[in-house]
Amino acid sequence: MFENPRVRVLEDVVVQPDGTEGSYTVVEERAGAVLIVAVDEEQRVVLVRQHRYPIDVSLWEVPGGEVPVGVDPLVQARQELREETGIIAGQVEFLGSFAPWPARLRRCSAVALATELDVSRLSNFGQGSDESIEEVRPYSRSELLEMIASGDLLDANTLCSLALYWAASRS
Numbered sequence: 001m002f003e004n005p006r007v008r009v010l011e012d013v014v015v016q017p018d019g020t021e022g023s024y025t026v027v028e029e030r031a032g033a034v035l036i037v038a039v040d041e042e043q044r045v046v047l048v049r050q051h052r053y054p055i056d057v058s059l060w061e062v063p064g065g066e067v068p069v070g071v072d073p074l075v076q077a078r079q080e081l082r083e084e085t086g087i088i089a090g091q092v093e094f095l096g097s098f099a100p101w102p103a104r105l106r107r108c109s110a111v112a113l114a115t116e117l118d119v120s121r122l123s124n125f126g127q128g129s130d131e132s133i134e135e136v137r138p139y140s141r142s143e144l145l146e147m148i149a150s151g152d153l154l155d156a157n158t159l160c161s162l163a164l165y166w167a168a169s170r171s
Contacts, residue, residue, distance in 0.1 A: 001025075005030065006029065006030055006031070007027055007028065007029050007030065008027075008028045008030070009025065009026070009027055009028075010025070010026045010027075010028060011023050011024070011025055011026075012024045012025075012026055025104065026104060026105075026106055027104055027105050027106065028105075028106040028107070029066075029105065029106070029107045030069070031066035031067055031068050031069065032066070032067040032069075032073065032107065032108065032109070032110065033064060033065070033066055033067060033100075033107060033108075033109040033110070033157075034064055034065065034067050034073040034074075034076050034077045034080060034109070034110045034111070034112055035062050035063070035064035035109055035110070035111050035112070035157050035158070035160075035161045036062055036063045036064055036077045036080060036081045036089075036092075036111075036112050036113075036114050036161075037062055037095065037111060037112070037113050037114065037161050037162065037164075037165040038062070038063065038081055038085065038087060038089065038114040038115075038117060039113065039114070039115050039117075039165075040117050040119070040138050041117075042138070042140075043140070043141070044138035044139055044140050045062070045138065045139055045141075045144060045162070045165070046062075046063070046085060046087065046117070046136060046137070046138045046139075047060045047061060047062060047063075047136070047137060047138075047139055047158070048060070048061055048062075048063050048084050048085060048133050048134075048135070048136050049061075049133070049134045049135040049136075049137070050132060050133050050134055051132060051134065057154075058134060059154055059155050060137075060139075060147070060152070060153055060155070060158070061155045061157065061158045062155075062157065062158045062161045062162070063080055063081050063084040063085055064080055064084075064109075064157065064161075065080040065083075065084070067110070073094070073110040073112065074092050074093070074094060074112055077089075077092050077110075077112035077114065078092055078114075081114055082121075084133055084136075085122065085133075085136045086119075086121040086122045086136070087114075087117050087118065087119050087121070087122060087136075088117070088118040088121065089114035089115065089116060089117055089118075090115065090116025090117070090118065091114070091115045091116045092112050092113070092114050092115075093112065093113050094110065094111075094112060094113075095111040095112060095113045095161075095164045095165060095168055096110075096111055096164045096168070097109060097110045097111060098111070098160045098164070100156055100157055100160070101156075109157060109160075111160070111161045111164050111165070113165060113168070122136060141166075144162060148162075
């Protein structure tokens with residue numbers, strides 16, 4: 001139905017469970033995605049605030065971005081964290097992955113945990129990024145839970161990334 005260098009929109013003909021024929025619209029992204037849960041020495045998670053055009057709202061989110069085909073998501077995680085926040089991670093490890101919108105979107109997102117953070121370049125956030133980062137700030141677990149409960153943390157990628165982080169940190 002539509003195609004550009006970033007996405008392709010397909011209208012697939014499918015057979016429903018009852019045997020009838022129907023159609024299904026699928027958005028296929030060309031690149032993967034990586035999201036970064038960056039945790040400082042006080043166990044706070046670093047979020048970025050940026051405007052999201054489709055819903056015309058500035059949202060708090062974990063840093064992240066596209067992973068070009070053939071690029072290691074952990075390598076891309078380091079680069080995205082540096083570009084969006086100015087932070088350099090001493091340690092980056094894979095936390096898990098999730099499908100952000102499996103009803104329509106053909107893509108899985110990888111989640112990386114970044115620790116041993118060098119925040120000396122924090123004032124350089126947004127450098128080299130194609131997104132307009134408005135603010136970078138660490139949040140404690142209690143602050144994040146309050147933001148989730150109040151509806152102030154809306155980004156599904158961030159919610160899933162935090163869930164993976166909190167599940168991993170329980171063990």
